Amino acid sequence: MSRASHQRPATAASDEFPCRDCDVRSRAICAALAPHELAELNAIVSEVHLEPQQAVFYEGDPAIYAFSVTRGVARLSKMLPDGRRQITGFLYPGDFLGFAFHEAYAYTAEAVTDLQLCRFPRPKLTALFDAHPKLERRMLSFASNELELAQDQMLLLGRKHARERLASFLLKLSERAERLGEPADPIDLPMNRTDIADYLGLTIETVSRTFSQLIQRGVIRAVTTHRIAVKDREALLAVAEGETA
Amino acid sequence: MSRASHQRPATAASDEFPCRDCDVRSRAICAALAPHELAELNAIVSEVHLEPQQAVFYEGDPAIYAFSVTRGVARLSKMLPDGRRQITGFLYPGDFLGFAFHEAYAYTAEAVTDLQLCRFPRPKLTALFDAHPKLERRMLSFASNELELAQDQMLLLGRKHARERLASFLLKLSERAERLGEPADPIDLPMNRTDIADYLGLTIETVSRTFSQLIQRGVIRAVTTHRIAVKDREALLAVAEGETA
């Protein structure tokens, strides 16, 4: 179990005209607006860049900003007083973070890889919602998608065995890559074993042993530690749903 | 672990003018509308009553309706092919169910107690959102609240010990009761041990033993099996956050 130390949050960078040639616009909240309305979004956005392990914000910080991921991968996590950590999600380009309708963030967000974000001051974003209900609808659809992911994850954490958890995780990453227009098969794992363990409610040792087991059974093959090839997708699916002993 | 059999879903009852003297209106999505706009909601709502264990809908059913709980308690759950079940939430009066922006429900919803629901055909509800963005905003705030609960639950399922899980559960029920204007102290447990186990990712035996342990340590007292008095709230809080061995 990790009891990690942290980097300090980073501050903003440029704020010129990022939306124009943003290549995740179609997937992000921004897609709710017509091209000519994008200027309004542009007016309130700043771009932020973070390096691996830097924090976007910490649980409990005043929730001044909301963010949209444009490049890289982020992780959301919560901690117990003694340092036990649970990662509640990994965010990819197009994902939104900072829904919370509270004064403070309910979780910590950190960069897993080099991370590029669009940053919106929440009061201004809320004002835009008033002008463009389409934006709010898109937010709602994002939130309910995340809710569904969260429910899947609760099933995983509450009821699945280690092998089932890891298989499910690999499949979700693979599907996610495909949705982002990347190859579904050699699965890229941008996060380290500690992050995987803290996401799956396991220890790094169990994650490692379980990888070895799946490799030994011929279900997957490790291209490198951070790149996994699926040798038998059917088997991986069966393992994920607990249809194998 | 439960491998429960199920009752069939129930159908609608009356549809006269339920909103007028609804005592959860202030807490439900309906509060987004001014009194004179309530008629529009009334026009599309039907009341549904279910008995304990009856299903509101099953995972995979076409998602035709959304619901608002007006009386009683419901449970949401997901199952693995071999019958392992995870309850992802308990819903109380004022809670909304059926966000999913998909064609099918992503989970099963069942009555824990006698259950009274307001039922909305989703297309008509969506049409109302167009007319009243306030409604959609309220939905978004409901969804992000649920998301926060889900994240807490992931921390619980992934990282907490049995004793910490049960203590957290009791505290949340207590806080929830208080928010609904009921006494926070003798905590009412409308669900049975199997439901608690499937919510906390444990077995009924572990739940039972853990209750006994908390009682024996003088943290709580069992008034009946379904009613728990808190003897030492500080201790219960400490246990919930893992600050006790």
Next chain:
DNA sequence: CGTATACTTGAATTGAGTCAATAAGTGTGG
């Protein structure tokens, strides 16, 4: 008031965790 169901308790088992050692990457400067 008896019977079914729900809950509790006990004993034995086990899957995942902990502790510990090794191996494989990653990066840096000579």
Next chain:
DNA sequence: CCACACTTATTGACTCAATTCAAGTATACG
């Protein structure tokens, strides 16, 4: 490009919290 230091991942041996299997005991209901 290699040698060293450091971090990350794997593997092994042992432990333990929670599960499983198995009685028992309450509780609720017709």
